[in-house]
Amino acid sequence: MATEPEHVLSVRDLRTEFHTENGIFPAVRDVSLDVYRGRQVGIVGESGSGKSALALSILGLVRPPGRIMSGQVLLNGRDLCLLKETQLNSVRGREVSLIFQDPMTALDPVKTIGKQICEGILHHNRGTSRREARRRAIHLLEDVEVPAAAQRMNSYPHEFSGGMRQRVMIAIAIANEPDLIIADEPTTALDVTTQAQVLDIFESLVRSRGTAVILITHNLGIVAEFCDEVRVMYAGRIVESADTRTLFRNPVHPYTESLLRSVPRPDQAHDGKLFSIAGLPPSLARLPAGCSFEPRCIAGRGKPLCQESRPKTTSVGEVHASHLAECHFARERHEAQS
Amino acid sequence: MVHSILSRLSGSLAAIIGASAIAFLFLRVLPGNPARLIVGPLASEETLHAQMERMGLHEPIYVQYWRYMRDFVTGDWGFSYGAGQPVLVQFQLRFPASIELGIYAFIFAFLAAVVLALLATYRHRPVMDATVRMLSIFGMGMPPFWLALILLVVFHEALGMFPGPGAQLSRALTPPPEVTRLLTIDALIAGELRTFANAFQHLVLPAIALGMLPFGYLVRLLRANLLDVRNEPFILVVRSKGIGYWAATVRHALPNAFLPTLTASGMIFAQLLGGSVLVEKVFNWPGIGSLVVDSILRKDFAVVQAFIIVSAVLYVFINGLVDLLYGIIDPRVRG
Numbered sequence: 001m002a003t004e005p006e007h008v009l010s011v012r013d014l015r016t017e018f019h020t021e022n023g024i025f026p027a028v029r030d031v032s033l034d035v036y037r038g039r040q041v042g043i044v045g046e047s048g049s050g051k052s053a054l055a056l057s058i059l060g061l062v063r064p065p066g067r068i069m070s071g072q073v074l075l076n077g078r079d080l081c082l083l084k085e086t087q088l089n090s091v092r093g094r095e096v097s098l099i100f101q102d103p104m105t106a107l108d109p110v111k112t113i114g115k116q117i118c119e120g121i122l123h124h125n126r127g128t129s130r131r132e133a134r135r136r137a138i139h140l141l142e143d144v145e146v147p148a149a150a151q152r153m154n155s156y157p158h159e160f161s162g163g164m165r166q167r168v169m170i171a172i173a174i175a176n177e178p179d180l181i182i183a184d185e186p187t188t189a190l191d192v193t194t195q196a197q198v199l200d201i202f203e204s205l206v207r208s209r210g211t212a213v214i215l216i217t218h219n220l221g222i223v224a225e226f227c228d229e230v231r232v233m234y235a236g237r238i239v240e241s242a243d244t245r246t247l248f249r250n251p252v253h254p255y256t257e258s259l260l261r262s263v264p265r266p267d268q269a270h271d272g273k274l275f276s277i278a279g280l281p282p283s284l285a286r287l288p289a290g291c292s293f294e295p296r297c298i299a300g301r302g303k304p305l306c307q308e309s310r311p312k313t314t315s316v317g318e319v320h321a322s323h324l325a326e327c328h329f330a331r332e333r334h335e336a337q338s
Numbered sequence: 339m340v341h342s343i344l345s346r347l348s349g350s351l352a353a354i355i356g357a358s359a360i361a362f363l364f365l366r367v368l369p370g371n372p373a374r375l376i377v378g379p380l381a382s383e384e385t386l387h388a389q390m391e392r393m394g395l396h397e398p399i400y401v402q403y404w405r406y407m408r409d410f411v412t413g414d415w416g417f418s419y420g421a422g423q424p425v426l427v428q429f430q431l432r433f434p435a436s437i438e439l440g441i442y443a444f445i446f447a448f449l450a451a452v453v454l455a456l457l458a459t460y461r462h463r464p465v466m467d468a469t470v471r472m473l474s475i476f477g478m479g480m481p482p483f484w485l486a487l488i489l490l491v492v493f494h495e496a497l498g499m500f501p502g503p504g505a506q507l508s509r510a511l512t513p514p515p516e517v518t519r520l521l522t523i524d525a526l527i528a529g530e531l532r533t534f535a536n537a538f539q540h541l542v543l544p545a546i547a548l549g550m551l552p553f554g555y556l557v558r559l560l561r562a563n564l565l566d567v568r569n570e571p572f573i574l575v576v577r578s579k580g581i582g583y584w585a586a587t588v589r590h591a592l593p594n595a596f597l598p599t600l601t602a603s604g605m606i607f608a609q610l611l612g613g614s615v616l617v618e619k620v621f622n623w624p625g626i627g628s629l630v631v632d633s634i635l636r637k638d639f640a641v642v643q644a645f646i647i648v649s650a651v652l653y654v655f656i657n658g659l660v661d662l663l664y665g666i667i668d669p670r671v672r673g
Contacts (some may be wrong), residue, residue, distance in 0.1 A: 063578055066461035085582070092580065099580075105571045108590045110597075110668055119589075120579035156669040205594035258641075 007074070008179045008212045009035040009096075014071035016050075016057045024287035030071065035180060036232040037211040040203075042223035042244070044259065045233035045280055050099075052217045054233070057183045058214075059098060060088050075177060094124045097173040097203075103165035106318035107157040110313065111170050114153030115183035117141070120175045140171040144201055163194035170202050176242055177209060184216045193207040199226060208285035218262050232256045250327040250337045252316055254299040291328065299329055327328060346661070350654040355407075357642070357650035362403050365639050372637050376419045416640030417615035420633060424523075425489065425640045428629060429648070435506060436613035436625035440555040441520075442541045443549035444607050450549075451556035455595075456587065459564045460559075470557060470566035477554025486547035490620070493543060500543050501536075504622040508536050544621045548614050561600060563595035570594070597668055604660035608653045612645075 016028035027050045035041050043051050058073050060080055061064075073080040075095055080088065100106040101254065107116060112273040116135040122128055130306045134153065141149035159163055167187060173181050185203065187195040187272035203226055205212050223230055223244065223302055230247045232240040232255060238255040261275040279296040282288060290307040291300060300306035305328050316334040317323030373389040374381075381389075390396055409416070415425035458470035494502045506521055507513055512520065514528040522541070525534035567573065568591055576586045613627030615624060628647065633641035664671045 056574075060576055062572060089580045089582050092578055093582070098575065098578035100571050100575050106575045108572045108576065108594070109670060110593050111590070112669075119576070121582065123580050158670050169575070172575070175579075317357055 002297070006037045007034060007077065008037050010034070010074040011054075011058065012074065014054070014057055014073060014298060016066060016336075017069050018053075018054050018066045025284040026236055026287075027284060028057055030235070031233075031238055033231060033238065037179065038207075038212055038213060039229060040206070040227045040275045041215045042217060042227035042230045043238075044217065044220060044223055044230060045149040048281055048284075050236040050284075051118045051233055052184055053236075054099070055184050055214065055216055059092060059096060061092075062100075071303040072258075076322050090124070093120045093178070093334065094176045094301060095178050096180045097168075097176070098328060099169050099173045099181060099183040099186045103162050103169055103190050103225075106169055107165060109153070112156055113141075113160070117153075117168070117172055117175060120172055134141075137171070140175055141168070143174070143205060144168070144171045146171075146256050154156045155158055158200050161194075162190050163198055164229055166190060166198050167195075167201065170198070170205065170331065174205055174209070174211070178211065180212045181206065182214045182216070185218070186215070187222065188219070195222075200318065202208065219298070220259065225245040232259070236284060237292065239327070240294070240325045244318070246317070246323055252323070252330050252337075253293075253327050254297045254333075255293050256325075256326060257298075268275060282318055283295050298331065300327075303328075311332070346658070353654050354647065354650045358407065358410075359403060359649045361643055361646035362406065363399065365642060366399055366402070368637075370476035370637050372419075372639050374638050384442065397573070399471075399555065406643070410644070415644045418633065418638050418641050420636040420638040420641070425644045429626070429643065429644065430519070432624060432626045432629045433519075433648075434626060435623060437522040437542055437611050438506075438522065439541060439548060439618075439623060439625060440607070440610035440613070442522075442545035443610050444603075446545050446550075447549035447556055447606070447610075451560050452592075454557050455560035455564055456592075458561050459568065461583075467561075470561065474558045474561075477550045477557070479554075480550060480609045481616075482547050482551060482614065483620050485550055486544065486575075486617050486620040489543045489547055501540050503623075504617050505541050505622075506537060506624070509534065510535055544617055544623055547620070548610060548617045552610065556599060556603065556606070559596055559599045563598055563666070564591055567591045567594045593667060595666070600660055600663060600667070605653075605654045608649075608656040611652055611656075612649050 011031060012028045013032060013152040014028055015026065015030050018025040018027055024140070031054060033041075033049075033054075043054070045051050053062065053066065056066075057068055058075075060068075060073075060083075062068060062092070068081055068199065071081070071163065075091065080091065080093075107113070114134060114137055117132070117140060118133040118288070121133040121136055122130070125133075125282045138153060141152060145168050146152055146164060150196045152160075157168075160168065168188075169186075171267050173183075183202070187198055190198060205211075206209065213258060215223070217223060229243050230241070231238045232247075232253065234255050239255045240247065240251065242252075248260065251260055251288050255277075260273065264274055277296055282292055282295070288294060290305075290309055291297070293309050294303075294306040296301055297306065307329075311328045311330075313324050313326050314330040315324055316330050323334075325334075350552055354383055363367075371386075371390075373386055373393055373395055377385050377389045387396075394402055397405075406416070413426060413427070415584050417426055418425050421428055454470045454473065456536045458467045461464070488505065501508065511533050514524040517524050520602075521537040522534050525531070525537055564587075573586055573591055576590050577583075581589070613625045615627040615631045615632070617623070618625040618628045627659075630642060630645045632638075
C-alpha cells in the first residue's frame with residue numbers, strides 16, 4: 001500500500017440541493033471526487049454546472065435554501081458533514097481554505113488588509129500575539145510578492161488593484177498552511193497578464209508547500225497549464241475525469257470533446273469558424289430522463305438509449321480507474337480514438 | 339482637504355441662512371398682527387402703531403430680517419410676549435428636557451433596531467423574520483400619541499412599573515446641580531445614582547413612545563442591509579477562514595450594514611432632538627415641542643423663529659457629525 005498516494009479529500013456521493021419556491025435544484029448530484037496530497041485538480045464546466053456549489057459543499061458553507069442532502073466529505077479521513085459548526089470552524093482555514101472568484105468583493109471594504117490576514121492566523125493559533133500575527137502576515141504578503149508589504153498592511157482593499165487583491169486572497173488562503181485550497185475561478189476577473197502572474201505565484205507557493213488544490217474554472221488553458229488532473233462537470237455531475245494529458249489528448253465524453261473543440265487552437269488549422277455547443281444546459285429542476293447531455297450531444301442526440309436511460313460511469317483507462325467517463329458510448333469512443 | 343471643509347462649511351451656513359430667511363418671511367406673510375395680540379383687541383390704533391413701532395414692524399422686511407439675525411447671533415433672541423420672558427431663557431428652560439428625551443428615544447430605537455435586525459437575519463428563520471417585519475410596520479404605522487397613551491395605561495396605570503406623566507423626577511428628590519441640564523447626566527456627574535435611576539424611569543415610557551417610529555424605520559433598513567451584506571462574497575471568505583457566524587456578523591457584516599443607515603440615523607437623531615409635540619403633550623413633558631406649538635397658536639413669532647433657526651443649526655451640525663463618522667467607519671470616504 002506504500003505506493004498508494006494519500007488522500008487529502010475524498011468526496012463520496014455528495015448531493016446538494018437548493019429547495020426554492022420554483023422547485024428543487026440538485027446542483028450537485030451524487031458526486032464523488034478524490035484529491036491526493038499535493039495534487040492539483042481542475043474542475044471545468046459551464047456556468048451553472050454545479051462547480052461552485054460543489055466547492056461550497058466541501059467547505060460546509062452552502063447557504064439556505066441550499067442543503068447537503070446526502071454523501072460524505074472526507075477531509076484527512078474525517079467526514080465534515082458530521083461535524084458540528086464549531087468543529088468546522090477549526091477545520092476551515094486550517095485544513096482547507098478558499099480563494100474566491102471576484103477579488104473586488106472578496107475582501108471586507110472597511111477593514112485593513114493586515115487585519116483581514118491576521119484574523120485567520122489569530123483564529124487558528126490561540127496564544128499568538130498580535131505582533132507575531134502581524135509579522136507572519138507581512139511574510140505572507142512578501143510570499144505573494146506584494147511590494148512594500150509592511151506598509152501595505154495598513155491599506156484598505158480599495159487601495160489595491162484587482163491583481164494585488166487576489167494576491168492578498170492567496171495570502172489569506174495559505175496563512176495556516178492548509179492541506180487543500182479550493183480556488184473558485186481565482187483569475188477570471190483579472191486581465192490576461194495579471195492572470196498569468198497571479199497564477200504563477202499561486203502555483204509556486206502550492207508546489208513548494210505540497211498543498212493540494214481544487215481549481216474551479218471554465219478556462220481550459222489554465223487547466224492545461226496548472227492541473228495534474230481534470231474533472232469535467234455538467235449539470236451537477238462529473239461526466240469525465242482523467243489526468244490532464246489524457247483528457248486533452250483523448251477526450252471520451254462528447255461534452256469534453258465539444259468543450260475542447262470550442263477553444264481556439266493556434267496550432268491547428270481552422271476553416272474560420274469556431275465550434276460551439278448547440279443549445280443550453282438543462283434546467284436542474286427538470287432534468288431529462290436519460291443522459292442530461294443528450295439534447296446537445298454530438299454523438300448521441302436522438303438515440304433512444306441516450307434518451308431513455310442515464311449512462312453509468314465507465315472506466316476506459318488502462319491503469320486502475322484513472323480515466324472515467326459517464327457516457328453510453330464511452331468504450332466505443334475510446335476504442336475509436338486509439 | 340481644506341477646500342472640502344470650506345465648501346462644506348459655507349454650504350452649512352447657506353442652509354442655516356436659507357432656513358431662517360424662509361421662516362422669517364412666512365411668519366410675516368401669515369395673516370394676523372403680532373402687535374395687535376400684544377396690545378389686545380380693545381387698544382386704539384394709536385397704541386397699536388406705537389407697539390408696531392417698538393417692534394420694528396413698520397420697517398421693510400429685509401431690514402427686520404437683518405436686525406433679527408444680528409441680534410440673534412449676539413444672544414438676543416427676542417422677547418416672548420406670550421410668556422413674558424426672553425426667548426433665550428425659555429429655550430434654556432425647555433430645550434434640555436427635549437434633548438434628553440430625544441437622546442434616549444434614539445438610543446432605544448437604534449439598539450432595538452440592531453438587536454432585532456440581527457435576530458431577523460439569523461440563519462433562515464421565517465417566523466422570527468416575519469415577527470420583526472410586523473413590529474417594523476407596527477412601529478412606523480402607529481400614531482406616537484396613541485402608543486404613548488397605551489404605554490401609560492398598561493405600564494403606569496395597570497402594572498405600576500413606571501412613573502406617570504407630569505414630571506421628569508419624583509417630587510421627593512431634589513434635582514442634581516445643573517451642569518449639562520440633562521437630568522440623568524447631571525445626576526451621574528453628581529454621583530447620585532438614585533436620582534439617575536429615578537430620572538431614567540421617568541424617561542423610559544416617553545422614550546419608547548417617541549422612538550417607536552424611528553425604530554420601525556431603522557430596523558427595516560438594517561435588516562435589508564444585513565441581508566445584502568451577508569450575500570457579499572467577503573462574508574463567505576471570512577467564514578472560510580474558520581470565523582464563526584456571529585463573529586463574522588458582528589465584525590464584518592454589521593459595520594458594512596451600518597454605512598447606508600448612517601445618514602438616515604443622523605436625520606432621525608436631529609428630528610428627535612427637536613422635540614415632539616404629541617408625545618410631550620401626553621406625558622406633560624416640559625420640552626420644546628409643546629412650547630413651540632403653544633407659541634404658534636399665540637402667534638409668538640420670536641419663539642417660533644428661534645426654534646426654526648436652532649433646528650436648522652441642529653440638522654446641519656448632526657449632518658456634519660455624520661460626515662465625520664463616515665470618514666471614520668468607511669475608509670473609502672476618507673480619500
